[in-house]
Amino acid sequence: MEILIILALVVIVVLIVGYPLINPERYRDQGVRQETLPEYDDLYGARENVFDALRDLQFEFATGKLSTGDYEQLKARYEVQAADILQQIDALKPKKAKPVQGARTCPRCNSAMSAQDKFCTKCGTKL
Ligand SMILES: [Zn+2]
Structure with missing residues (x-):
């Protein structure tokens, strides 16, 4: 009987100590993520989307699914979007303190x- 109680306690302790390791996302949300602005997350997400789109585009062009004209047109459009997003990210970064x-x-x-x-x-x- 005692061994069951000890085992139950060990299991409870392991679960409490191990929970952040099993589910680190939840704890990360409370800590580090609060330091970044929501605008940052949106912009970095948008940047990743545009980069993904550019990669897909290059892949489709390389495999012959896109004509050169379509490829150039779409590539130019994505590049303008990427430049726009990068400028917005730069604008959000804190400026260096002037003397x-x-x-x-x-x-x-x-x-x-x-x-x-x-x-x-x-x-x-x-x-
Ligand atoms: Zn000096």
Whole structure:
């Protein structure tokens, strides 16, 4: 009887500990995915779709299912879509921080630095 209780406890512990390994998607959704914007997911999904379409198109052209004219026309259309999506992704990316106006910059390499720095943190020039 005791052995059954111990076995039941072991099974319960294994299930609780092992559950995230069995079903990692659920836990990933709660953690990492919240950090990406929904727009990003949409755009990356759209980008994958266009790339897939381009790959399929090349395959169909290579196997002779498409005429050269159709291939060129569809390829141009997908390439315009891909460029548009990539531009939208670039637009969503955070811009590099510009040095604050009036803040000190290195006279040699022009990188930003704080008022108490005695040497440039990038090129080592004495200030
Ligand atoms: Zn410097």
